[in-house]
Amino acid sequence: MTSQTIQIKASDGTGTFNAYLSVPPGGKGPGLVLAQEIFGVNQTMRDVADYYAEEGYVVLVPDVFWRQEPGVELGYTPDDWQRAFGFFQGFDENKGVEDIQASLTALRERPECVDKAGVLGFCLGGKLAYLAACRTDADVSIGYYGVGIEKALDEARNIKGRLVLHLAENDQFCPPEARTAILEALSGRKSTELYVYAGVDHAFARQGGEHFHKPSALMAHQRSVTALKAEMGPHFDYSALWDKHCEYEFATRHVADTMSTMVAEPYVNHIPTMTGGVGHKMLSRFYQHHFVNSNPPDTALIPISRTIGATQIVDELLFCFTHTCEIDWMLPGIAPTGKRVEIPLVAIVKFRGDKLYHEHIYWDQASVLVQIGKLDSKGLPVAGIQTAHKLLDETLPSNTLMPSWNTSA
Known part of the structure; x- marks a missing residue:
């Protein structure tokens, strides 16, 4: 300004x-x-x-x-x-x-x-x-x-x-x-x-x-x-701005281009692991060393729904990858397991003017840990790749984790 x-x-x-x-x-x-x-x-x-x-x-x-x-x-x-x-x-x-x-x-x-x-x-x-x-x-x-x-x-x-x-x-x-x-x-x-x-x-x-x-x-x-x-007004094309940001993150994997889509002092918070950064310096470091170049080659984002508001976008998607490298932001400290992972993910992206201001990213960390073999789901109310499958096919069984479901009819 x-x-x-x-x-x-x-x-x-x-x-x-x-x-x-x-x-x-x-x-x-x-x-x-x-x-x-x-x-x-x-x-x-x-x-x-x-x-x-x-x-x-x-x-x-x-x-x-x-x-x-x-x-x-x-x-x-x-x-x-x-x-x-x-x-x-x-x-x-x-x-x-x-x-x-x-x-x-x-x-x-x-x-x-x-x-x-x-x-x-x-x-x-x-x-x-x-x-x-x-x-x-x-x-x-x-x-x-x-x-x-x-x-x-x-x-x-x-x-x-x-x-x-x-x-x-x-x-x-x-x-x-x-x-x-x-x-x-x-x-x-x-x-x-x-x-x-x-x-x-x-x-x-x-x-x-x-x-x-x-x-x-x-x-x-x-x-x-x-x-x-x-x-x-003013009115901006938030959908195009967010898509371009994701292109720089996951396709071209270019940190400077990624930062150019954001305000001067942005922040990112991956809620389950509290990874990201606050401010240009910290977030640039995060993107350079722990995010943009730390995603498996087959990483894919499959859109499910998108809600565009006056100040933000809410994206519902499937985040899919094979765990062939250490993913600092999602699985910090966990060596590659070679396991396939598919999880529902929600991104809440706030804008100021025509720039991204912040990202709040949510997913079920327990489901990720089950899928890479680091968490035994037996006896726990958690599921693995089934959560992704049911997001795409609502006719798959519901309430399978509820022991009392069969007796409530």
């Missing part, structure tokens, strides 16, 4: 304000105004902007506190919290929404911005995102744990674009009665999505924060990007 600070003219003619601009690697994309937390346009907000730029958006983060004090950039110490609440209490919400509209207008006028533009915000910005849905020409608005939305529900009648709200069940700034009011007022509306994240607190999506909850943050991000892509 490339980034810079630009100037935006206030719509009321009172001056100009700064905004951080982050542009995707491709140089163009749909626009996204990122509405800040109460801590200003700090490093956290810039990191989030870069994160969404990597997804393919031209991201603009306006300084909405500029009317009080330009360039507010706070951390999360007790003193910073005290100052942040002071800015929040003195914030002119109506002027803030005007500045969001000015930012949308400025963003659409830039050559990097393609067609549509939306708003995404956190905390204070979450409320601004909701109000943007009500008062601006945003094509889509997404709010994370917005503070005070329940006080503006009468404006919901003005919503025209898609609205997504992420609510934290234990949010001290949005107590149960406020959350209930939001859900009752907005549920069932066309193009409105409401999500409540159980057991998490305010700011659950702020990485490194006290209340950061990675599973909820990941789910919310996927829902956000899904909504953004549905309304604005």
